[in-house]
Amino acid sequence: MTNALRSVCASASNASCGFYSPFGAYDDDTGAIVQAAGAAFALFSDRVVHGTGGQGTEEGMDTGRAAALHAYALAVAKDTTLPTLFWDQALSDELDTLGGTDTAMGESLISAARQATAADANDPYAHVLIVRLNSEGYWAQRPDARLVTDRLLDTIASGRAGRATTIAEFLRAHPAQAPAYGFPPNSELGSFAYWMGTPNQASMWRALAAARSAAGGDAMLDHPSIRDLVFSAEAAKWYSVLDLPESAGEQQSQLTAFRALIASIYRAAGAKPPEDIAPIRAPTPPPAPIKPSPAPSSSPSPSPTPSGGR
Numbered sequence: 001m002t003n004a005l006r007s008v009c010a011s012a013s014n015a016s017c018g019f020y021s022p023f024g025a026y027d028d029d030t031g032a033i034v035q036a037a038g039a040a041f042a043l044f045s046d047r048v049v050h051g052t053g054g055q056g057t058e059e060g061m062d063t064g065r066a067a068a069l070h071a072y073a074l075a076v077a078k079d080t081t082l083p084t085l086f087w088d089q090a091l092s093d094e095l096d097t098l099g100g101t102d103t104a105m106g107e108s109l110i111s112a113a114r115q116a117t118a119a120d121a122n123d124p125y126a127h128v129l130i131v132r133l134n135s136e137g138y139w140a141q142r143p144d145a146r147l148v149t150d151r152l153l154d155t156i157a158s159g160r161a162g163r164a165t166t167i168a169e170f171l172r173a174h175p176a177q178a179p180a181y182g183f184p185p186n187s188e189l190g191s192f193a194y195w196m197g198t199p200n201q202a203s204m205w206r207a208l209a210a211a212r213s214a215a216g217g218d219a220m221l222d223h224p225s226i227r228d229l230v231f232s233a234e235a236a237k238w239y240s241v242l243d244l245p246e247s248a249g250e251q252q253s254q255l256t257a258f259r260a261l262i263a264s265i266y267r268a269a270g271a272k273p274p275e276d277i278a279p280i281r282a283p284t285p286p287p288a289p290i291k292p293s294p295a296p297s298s299s300p301s302p303s304p305t306p307s308g309g310r
Helices: 002-010 030-036 058-065 089-097 104-119 145-158 167-173 199-214 217-222 224-233 236-243 248-268
Strands: 018-020 041-045 072-077 080-087
Touching: 002 030, 030 041, 030 072, 030 080, 041 167, 089 104, 104 145, 199 217, 199 224, 199 236, 199 248, 217 224, 224 248, 236 248
Parallel strands: 018 041, 041 080
Antiparallel strands: 072 080
């Protein structure tokens, strides 16, 4: 992560170089690593905030709900802060999967912006509403995807959902000031350690970590033939494949390609690949409904036939 950040930030000014965590993973060391590598800001899902345990107080709950509306000054070292922002996960997921007319996405965005403004009208800090759209989400699979995109861009350009901006531009105009998020300062309710990945994604990450270790860890950076393979395996596209609306066959094809790439890292390092790479657990189907037992008959039992004789 450090090497990737330094490489990107070296080719851009600090004002435009930031860190984006697509899966929302965050722990207490992340901010320090991001800041030390030269990034001007970090961007996470607001689920990082909601998963901290800081909602045990009313203040913590209010702050958590407003996480996607502010730029926060995250303390990463003594007298050192990193501007940190969050995208609205619930709104982003809603826009990603929204059906309806070709204007539905724009209308939903306008409604969310108005609600956010009304809810935080008395907040002293500048507001920014961040949404993240998956370029391969359901909205992009629609037959009228081009028209949907045009309508959404028209809405953004019109200013009805607020003025469009970039994170760097917003931070230049409104330096991060809010000193805490998720729960009040000095709260004992928990740290920011939180993991958003699914068990199957974690299996893929473990496979990558094991291959990287077998290739010599950071030493592999001095060997381009291995380094390029590792960098390819680090691409976010592999780890999102299980979340995309693809057929089972397409998902399996992508997983096969990922496993082949991991195996090639071992071979390039002169090591034998493991037999089972990134095992994936299929979703458990819901249990079949239990059929009720037939109700007992309400008709009276036939009387036994009397036996007689002399």
